[in-house]
Amino acid sequence: xxxxxxxxxxxxxxxxxxxxxxxxxxxxxxxxxxxxxxxxxxxxxxxxxxxxxxxxxxxxxxxxxxxxxxxxxxxxxxxxxxxxxxxxxxxxxxxxxxxxxxxxxxxxxxxxxxxxxxxxxxxxxxxxxxxxxxxxxxxxxxxxxxxxxxxxxxxxxxxxxxxxxxxxxxxxxxxxxxxxxxxxxxxxxxxxxxxxxxxxxxxxxxxxxxxxxxxxxxxxxxxxxxxxxxxxxxxxxxxxxxxxxxxxxxxxxxxxxxxxxxxxxxxxxxxxxxxxxxxxxxxxxxxxxx
Numbered sequence: 358x359x360x361x362x363x364x365x366x367x368x369x370x371x372x373x374x375x376x377x378x379x380x381x382x383x384x385x386x387x388x389x390x391x392x393x394x395x396x397x398x399x400x401x402x403x404x405x406x407x408x409x410x411x412x413x414x415x416x417x418x419x420x421x422x423x424x425x426x427x428x429x430x431x432x433x434x435x436x437x438x439x440x441x442x443x444x445x446x447x448x449x450x451x452x453x454x455x456x457x458x459x460x461x462x463x464x465x466x467x468x469x470x471x472x473x474x475x476x477x478x479x480x481x482x483x484x485x486x487x488x489x490x491x492x493x494x495x496x497x498x499x500x501x502x503x504x505x506x507x508x509x510x511x512x513x514x515x516x517x518x519x520x521x522x523x524x525x526x527x528x529x530x531x532x533x534x535x536x537x538x539x540x541x542x543x544x545x546x547x548x549x550x551x552x553x554x555x556x557x558x559x560x561x562x563x564x565x566x567x568x569x570x571x572x573x574x575x576x577x578x579x580x581x582x583x584x585x586x587x588x589x590x591x592x593x594x595x596x597x598x599x600x601x602x603x604x605x606x607x608x609x610x611x612x613x614x615x616x617x618x619x620x621x622x623x624x625x626x627x628x629x630x631x632x633x634x635x636x637x638x639x640x641x642x643x644x645x646x647x
Contacts, residue, residue: 358524358525358526358546358547358643358646359526359527359528359544359545359546359547360378360525360526360527360528360545360546360547360548360549360642360646361527361528361530361541361542361545361547361548361549361574362374362375362378362527362528362529362530362548362549362551363530363538363541363542363548363549363550363551363565364532364550364551364552364558364561364562364565365532365533365534365550365552365558365560365561365562365563365564365565366532366552366553366555366557366558366560366561366562367532367533368532368553369551369552369553369558369581370551370553370581370582370608370614371529371530371532371551372392372394372399372400372403372529373403373581373614373617373618373624374549374551374579374581374608374635374638375390375400375527375529376390376400376403376404376529376623377623377624377625377631377635378527378549378635378638378639379489379525379527380404380487380489380623380625380626380635381625381632381635381636381639382525382527382639383487383488383489384488386523386524386525387490387521387522387523387524387525388488388489388490388523388524388525388526388527389489389490389491389492389514389517389518389521389523389525389526389527390404390489390490390491390492390527390529391491391492391493391510391511391514391526391527391528391529392491392492392493392494392510392529393494393507393510393511393528393529393530393531393537393540393541394529394530394531394532394537395479395494395495395496395503395506395507395510395531395537396496396503396531396537397531398493398494398495400491400493400529401482401484401491401493402618402621403617403618403621403622403623404484404486404487404489404491404621404623405486405621405622406484406485406486406489406491407484408482408483408484408491408493409482409483409484410480410481410482411480411481411482411483411492411513412480412481412513413477413479413480413481414477414478414479414480414481414494414505414506414509415475415476415477415478416456416457416458416475416476416477416478416500416502416505417458417460417473417474417475418451418453418456418458418473418474418475418476419432419441419451419456419460419462419463419471419472419473419474420471420472420473420474421448421449421451421470421471422469422470422471422472423448423470425468425469425470426448426449426468426470427467427468427470428445428446428447428448428449429467429468430443430445430449431465431466431467432449432462432465432466432471433449434465435461435462435465436461436462437459437461438455438456438457438459439452439455440452440453440455440456440457441462453476454499454500454501455501456476457501457502457505458502458505460473477497478496478497478500478502478505478506479494479495479496479497479500479502479506479509480494480495480497481493481494481495481509481510481513482494482495483517487623487626490517490521490523492510492513492514492517493510494506494507494509494510503531503536503537504535504536504537504539504540506537507531507536507537507540507541508540511528511540511541511544514526528541528542528545529541530542533561534561534564534565534567534568538565538568539568542568542569542572542574543572545574546574546575546646547574547575547576547577547642547645547646548566548569548574548575548576548577549576549577549578549579549605549638549642550562550565550566550569550576550577550578550579551578551579551581552578552579552580552581552593553580553581553582553585554580554582554583554585554586554587554588554589554590554592554593555586555589556589559589559592559593559596562578562593563596566600566602575645575646576602577602577603577604577605577641577642577645578593578597578602578603578604578605579604579605579606579607579608579638580593580594580604580606580607580608581608581610582608582609582610583607583608583609583610584609584610585610590607603641603645605638605641605642605645606634606635606637606638606641608634613628613631
């Protein structure tokens, strides 16, 4: 079973929910947690898991053979990222940091002057704690290809899982609805959308669940900090009822969760009173997925 934890808005508690759920699953199942927030990964901190480098992620980029280049400028015309600067009668200038590796310039060059090389865009790490196998990626500073790194993290996680045979793979996505999130959601069996009782969180929740419907993935909602603003919590519940989306759980607003993050331990480990709450979320999710 592959479960994605997302929600749209940042700061709603997605990583806290992901780590707590996977620790609960790990009590009875072989599990894997995939941290797909490659720009700011922090699941290894919540698990107190020591990361070990697994592989470097590379992206294809063009390389010019100036002896073959006719200074036609077609490579610059086709580049949508403006990573190639061209001035008439001059050789093209390549801005490596803007390139996303689409290879359009290689295809369009009529003189075969552009070959393919690579640049480093990220690193994938592994780790383990609380019987949870962790796979996490980290985007290299200044790079733009977070979606590509997430896709590679997913790919390597599947390769690793062929050996360990995890029964539950939980993917903790980044915030938003862009390429990194889409790469986190595709190919999953169920989506847990974490929200909070604020207007911006509900707005972003609707946008990310549009993606869930687009890909035809079953989904449910977890309301974090539900007692922070009960009136707006009711608005989220009304939306869920109208859209026929199950509410998987309601997590209270407590300092315990902040304390758990400071101590770098899952809340369900140091505060047993929350074990029942996350176990119920896991059970509801399993029933919905079935």
